Amino acid sequence: MWKQLLAISLSFFFWVGGFTNLVANNSHLNQVLAATVSPEIEQAVDNFLTEIPRGFYGVKDVNEIERLVEKENAQLIDVREPLEYARGHILNAVNIPLRDLAKKQDKIATDKPVILYCSVGYRTAIGLATLHLLGYDNVLGYPPSVQGWKAAGKSLNR
Structure with missing residues (x-):
């Protein structure tokens, strides 16, 4: 549905x-x-x-990301370009650029939550839609993305 x-x-x-x-x-x-x-x-x-449930396909804040990573071993995927990723990313995130998502499905978990993020949310939304259309039902987006992460006082890793 x-x-x-x-x-x-x-x-x-x-x-x-x-x-x-x-x-x-x-x-x-x-x-x-x-x-x-x-x-x-x-x-x-x-x-x-x-009938769409509240919070459908979305992670609301950094606390929820941290909870999902700690309790459910969620996979974080940074869908930005490699140069952007190298400048700073969320700890333990893997880089799969948006343009490569469909080609690198073997790198995307199917048995645990997957959280996508980018710079400000646009690529996150496209990646989320792409993966859902490819059959993934375990994928969430963090629309505030890197900007939201930094605004919450969290640091990025290099």
């Missing part, structure tokens, strides 16, 4: 990109703006979205 939500999210993401191009080109704009969604579909989407 939750994988369908990710598919909807990605569809929306790509739709927004297409819509942006449409507006920039100003072609068929009136047709798009005039489109409506049937009440049945709107109700089905609303029902689906209201």
Whole structure:
């Protein structure tokens, strides 16, 4: 069920990109703006979205990360580029750049929680969606990422 939500999210993401191009080109704009969604579909989407559990796919703060690492041996994956990782990363995090996630699935745990992070959260969200679409149901994201880690007074390792 939750994988369908990710598919909807990605569809929306790509739709927004297409819509942006449409507006920039100003072609068929009136047709798009005039489109409506049937009440049945709107109700089905609303029902689906209201059933999503609080905190779905997310780690709320550094304390939760530390708890998951200590108690559940969670794997931390830094999805930034190697140069960014070398400048400082969360202790014990492995570096698998976003562009390599699908190719390096053998490096991603399937038997314990996996927490993704990046600089400010954008690549985390893309990585999270990617891994869920690939069938991982043990992956969480830490949207505040490195910026949130530093804001919480935590240091980075080199």
